[in-house]
Amino acid sequence: MPLSTDAGIVQLTDxxxxxxxxxxxxxxxxPPQFDAASFENYRADSAYPSQQHAKELLTAFAGRAPAAxxxxxxxxxxxxxxxxxxxxxxxxxxxxxxHLLAAVYHAMPARRKYFGSFIExxxxxxxxxxxxxxxxxxxxxxxxIDEFELDDPGDTMVMTRLLGELVGSGTKLAATSNTPxxxxxxxxxxxxxxxxxxxAMAASFETVRIDGVDYRQRAIDGHARVLQPAEYEAAIADxxxxxxxxxxxxxxxxxxxxxxxxxxxxxxxxxxxxVGIRDVHTLTDQSAALRFVAFVDRVYDAQLPIRATGTGxxxxxxxxxxxxxxxxxxxxxxxxLNASTAA
Numbered sequence: 001m002p003l004s005t006d007a008g009i010v011q012l013t014d015x016x017x018x019x020x021x022x023x024x025x026x027x028x029x030x031p032p033q034f035d036a037a038s039f040e041n042y043r044a045d046s047a048y049p050s051q052q053h054a055k056e057l058l059t060a061f062a063g064r065a066p067a068a069x070x071x072x073x074x075x076x077x078x079x080x081x082x083x084x085x086x087x088x089x090x091x092x093x094x095x096x097x098x099h100l101l102a103a104v105y106h107a108m109p110a111r112r113k114y115f116g117s118f119i120e121x122x123x124x125x126x127x128x129x130x131x132x133x134x135x136x137x138x139x140x141x142x143x144x145i146d147e148f149e150l151d152d153p154g155d156t157m158v159m160t161r162l163l164g165e166l167v168g169s170g171t172k173l174a175a176t177s178n179t180p181x182x183x184x185x186x187x188x189x190x191x192x193x194x195x196x197x198x199x200a201m202a203a204s205f206e207t208v209r210i211d212g213v214d215y216r217q218r219a220i221d222g223h224a225r226v227l228q229p230a231e232y233e234a235a236i237a238d239x240x241x242x243x244x245x246x247x248x249x250x251x252x253x254x255x256x257x258x259x260x261x262x263x264x265x266x267x268x269x270x271x272x273x274x275v276g277i278r279d280v281h282t283l284t285d286q287s288a289a290l291r292f293v294a295f296v297d298r299v300y301d302a303q304l305p306i307r308a309t310g311t312g313x314x315x316x317x318x319x320x321x322x323x324x325x326x327x328x329x330x331x332x333x334x335x336x337l338n339a340s341t342a343a
Contacts, residue, residue: 010245236307
């Protein structure tokens with residue numbers, strides 16, 4: 001939600017945000033759209049029994065034993081991973097992993113608990129240093145990690161070390177990882193990759209499979225909404241009468257993101273109600289594309305609508321990028337861009 005009641009038009013390229021370690025830690029809570037996420041309002045699809053199973057297991061993991069199933073005194077309850085301090089939610093896009101992760105966060109009666117994306121935790125390590133980050137989290141009751149990334153071995157191993165030290169001090173862990181929709185063996189292979197990459201932590205995680213229909217698949221198969229220049233100008237002007245709107249060229253925004261650490265992107269959009277991007281074009285540099293993905297994640301988490309002209313935002317990642325090792329990141333970004341331009 002916007003943090004400001006200002007109205008008007010600003011340029012993101014004029015902003016040079018700074019974020020302290022303390023501010024970064026303060027943001028380690030579920031995104032606004034999951035403020036009210038709970039096990040009670042997670043609607044398991046009866047066509048996919050693994051959803052109900054995951055809900056019951058995670059309810060127990062959070063310290064709230066689910067009611068016994070009907071059938072008598074000796075009815076079975078969901079199995080609780082009592083001997084493992086961590087759970088890993090394995091499944092594709094749009095099956096409710098982040099909702100359940102947020103439900104664990106809200107339900108667990110913990111004094112110190114944190115919820116963040118993989119990039120937020122690695123950014124914190126970069127800002128504070130590894131040892132200071134360990135000291136900060138040591139003794140925490142729960143660490144939730146959304147969208148655990150496997151494509152950067154260095155970052156993965158830093159998180160491996162961090163989680164290993166925290167588990168040793170009694171911290172419980174809950175993590176998710178996304179996989180490309182319709183990928184061959186997308187659930188099983190994601191779990192195996194995850195466990196292999198963090199081999200030192202593999203024994204600490206209970207893998208929880210969540211099957212289901214991908215609610216974002218329609219967005220991925222569809223297209224981002226594109227405005228004509230006159231429509232864009234009218235939309236930006238109208239939105240600026242009611243709130244704060246950004247208006248930047250795509251080239252200018254992409255160039256600016258290179259000079260702002262991804263941990264500060266949340267401040268870059270501080271107070272905005274709408275994000276405007278003119279003259280979108282296909283990206284050719286992978287580093288620029290990955291920075292844009294990180295920016296899109298922050299915009300999506302803040303539930304900000306996007307208005308854009310030029311090439312459709314679902315077309316900014318060329319085929320060679322979509323065929324590469326960062327495919328899952330780009331597909332997630334396309335899904336979120338389609339939803340944001342339709343908002």
